[in-house]
Amino acid sequence: MASSVVAQEQAEYYRTETYELPKGVNFEASGIAVLPDGRLAVGLRKGEVWIAQNPGDVAKPEFKLFASGLHEILGLAWHEGALYATQRSEVTKLRDVDGDGKADEYLSAATGWGVSGAYHEYAYGPVFDAAGNLYTSLNSSMGKAWKGAGDEEKHPLWRGWVVRTTPEGKLEPWCAGFRSPCGIGQNAEGDIFITDQQGNWMPTTPLMHARKGAYFSHAESIPDAMRPESPVKIAAKQPDGITVAEAMKTVQGYTPPAVWLPYVKMGQSGTGIACDKSGGKFGPFEKQMFLGEFVLSGVNRVFLEKVGGEYQGACFPFVDGLQCAALGLNFLQDGSLVVGQSNRGWNSKGNRPFGLQRVVWTKKTPLEVEKMELTKAGFRFTFTLPVDTASVGELTGQSYTYPFQSKYGGDELDAKPLSISSAKLSEDGLVLEVACGELRTGYVHEFELPKLKAKDGTMLWHRMAYYTVNKLLAD
Structure with a gap:
């Protein structure tokens, strides 16, 4: 937690409010979407979607169960009249056809990536571009696969990739080299960005501009890059034990992150991404990006610019002291930032196993x-x-x-x-x-x-x- 002095200073500018949640529900809020009428949809890791009728009132948000029976939701989006939930093996389109407040239509909107049964085969997203293409980021496989998975046990397809699904339902590999691309979001211009987490080939949390054919270093995605349909053109083996600066000059196809978030100084595991398009309702950071931080239970800020036609920029601390790990982020229509939280799997600062909070600008401008x-x-x-x-x-x-x-x-x-x-x-x-x-x-x-x-x-x-x-x- 932040020290009392720092916490008091933070509260002068941005106060944190905690939502009253449905009783008896493990509310591991892993996906956040805002509906056109201002309601808040929250996807839970355990496979449910809840909708808050009044998200501006944290004491009485009036949550109602909308959908259930999904497998490990790690992302939620609203697009053209429906909610889209990313679960382990597909993105599912959810619609309330009869208007009773519950989903009665569950349709597969995107699928086709490999699932072997290994515990770490998460899928995140989705985000949609202006043409209606749907993007999903896929975790590299970690852990023991299930023998019943057949060929997928040996090599699950497109792990460590971002894949694109066209409006017609065609899956296309898009870019590669990810380890655990937990955050997927867009900037104000609609470009897609990914956060990843420290591990092999990932020295610290990066923020990466995901575009067709880019490769971001994690070697598990290399075998699929050798497939004829791959847009990523790299060598079958890459150097090991050089520096990032050297790799930028010598590794075929390597694309560096737009921003590195130094380890511990700026957190330990980056998560969700939200862009401030509130028109000043969230303070003086219009069109900047805010990134969730898992281990240190907070939110960081990123400013991007283009140099030589590519994004790069700076990162800054923003708020900390949340009740547990930040996972999913989105802005409400009133300009407040909703942060979904779950402590499952890894320890984080804070004393809660799950939760939902929102960060609200007090209208006092900080010197930043x-x-x-x-x-x-x-x-x-x-x-x-x-x-x-x-x-x-x-x-x-x-x-x-x-x-x-x-x-x-x-x-x-x-x-x-x-x-x-x-x-x-x-x-x-x-x-x-x-x-x-x-x-x-x-x-x-x-x-x-x-x-x-x-x-x-x-x-x-x-x-x-x-x-x-x-x-x-x-x-």
């Missing part, structure tokens, strides 16, 4: 880094409030990369202090231009900001910022 952009000389920090010039002290930082390896996790490698030659605040106090001596591609550039103070006396809420440089600005 609103955005962090790459410049030719270094970085540009834009703040949410004008900064008092007198508070701009020394900035410190470092850059480091990660291992590209089959071993579990990985430490920060080749760390060097940042050579900061100048830090100039604009006259209006909103922009800090920082010049650095050496920017390195394939490296995280970590900054610890001074104890900045706004002109109105507000202190900087979070001092840490982490920018992943994949490309530099052209001269």
